[in-house]
Amino acid sequence: MSAYVLNRNHWEMPNSPAAGGVAMNIVKLLAKLPEASVSSSAGQSRSYDQLQSLANANGMTILDMPFMLAYNFINALPVNLRNPEIDYEDDGEVTFDWVGPRRKMMIVSLSKTGKLSFACRISDIDKQHGTKLFIDSVPQVVLDCIQKVI
Amino acid sequence: MTAFKKSFETKSSIVVNETTQPFVIANGPIARFVFDKTEIDKDGLPKRKAFKPELYEERHELSICGLNNVAAERMWHLGKTVREAEGKSAYASISLTTTLVSQVGLYTIEAPVHPHFLEHGVVLGWSDDKDVRLLLQADLAAQCSRSDVRYPPAVG
Numbered sequence: 115m116s117a118y119v120l121n122r123n124h125w126e127m128p129n130s131p132a133a134g135g136v137a138m139n140i141v142k143l144l145a146k147l148p149e150a151s152v153s154s155s156a157g158q159s160r161s162y163d164q165l166q167s168l169a170n171a172n173g174m175t176i177l178d179m180p181f182m183l184a185y186n187f188i189n190a191l192p193v194n195l196r197n198p199e200i201d202y203e204d205d206g207e208v209t210f211d212w213v214g215p216r217r218k219m220m221i222v223s224l225s226k227t228g229k230l231s232f233a234c235r236i237s238d239i240d241k242q243h244g245t246k247l248f249i250d251s252v253p254q255v256v257l258d259c260i261q262k263v264i
Numbered sequence: 265m266t267a268f269k270k271s272f273e274t275k276s277s278i279v280v281n282e283t284t285q286p287f288v289i290a291n292g293p294i295a296r297f298v299f300d301k302t303e304i305d306k307d308g309l310p311k312r313k314a315f316k317p318e319l320y321e322e323r324h325e326l327s328i329c330g331l332n333n334v335a336a337e338r339m340w341h342l343g344k345t346v347r348e349a350e351g352k353s354a355y356a357s358i359s360l361t362t363t364l365v366s367q368v369g370l371y372t373i374e375a376p377v378h379p380h381f382l383e384h385g386v387v388l389g390w391s392d393d394k395d396v397r398l399l400l401q402a403d404l405a406a407q408c409s410r411s412d413v414r415y416p417p418a419v420g
Contacts, residue, residue: 231395
């Protein structure tokens with residue numbers, strides 16, 4: 115099966131029928147997505163490409179966890195949001211970093227189980243951190259932090 | 265064992281500090297070597313990932329170089345050689361103090377794991393929770409300015 119099945123606007127759908135549980139889940143997920151959320155900005159396209167490169171560099175594909183979750187995370191972000199810096203860490207998590215003026219920082223780390231760890235630093239006295247479960251929508255507290263940083 | 269520790273294969277015979285003074289002292293200078301230029305942003309500021317601790321024997325630690333009575337020449341020699349076995353040389357070093365480390369809730373100890381790198385130390389006190397570690401990394405990065413990032417002298 116082709117690795118390029120996740121976003122019908124960004125990548126090609128495979129010609130052959132999807133096989134395997136993971137593929138079937140993706141097809142079901144795509145079927146549920148409204149058209150508006152499937153469309154992607156140029157910035158998001160760059161993030162998808164970056165994610166795919168990271169997966170390949172670490173001997174995985176975009177269908178492997180946590181890259182598939184990371185893909186969903188990018189897809190769930192508002193289209194007009196500035197691109198984060200994406201990285202893959204030694205602990206097997208994908209991280210997203212936003213840096214704003216005056217050293218404001220927001221970091222999100224996604225594990226393969228969907229555990230989302232985040233840390234937001236606005237100033238010495240204004241900080242927030244925590245964990246959430248990520249499935250397909252970005253928790254509001256995370257969105258609020260990103261908006262405060264950028 | 266961390267990749268960093270595994271790679272202590274310096275072949276230098278240069279040992280500068282032969283006094284009994286420790287290299288890591290209270291309110292003393294320390295440096296964090298940067299081996300990947302993507303850990304410095306386009307404005308010359310360290311990113312939080314420059315302070316990413318490694319898991320070693322079930323605790324997280326961040327390697328540093330103690331600089332008490334250590335000449336710049338020696339520091340850059342270490343930066344060039346401590347990860348030589350991996351084909352890596354320090355792209356930059358970030359100047360800190362042990363006091364600054366304490367201010368974010370961490371602490372620094374000496375860890376001379378190799379005879380060729382007696383100045384080695386580690387920053388400890390990291391949480392097991394990733395969200396807390398991320399915030400501590402951000403705290404450390406936020407304390408640094410562009411002038412704290414130093415680059416090795418040009419060769420030749």
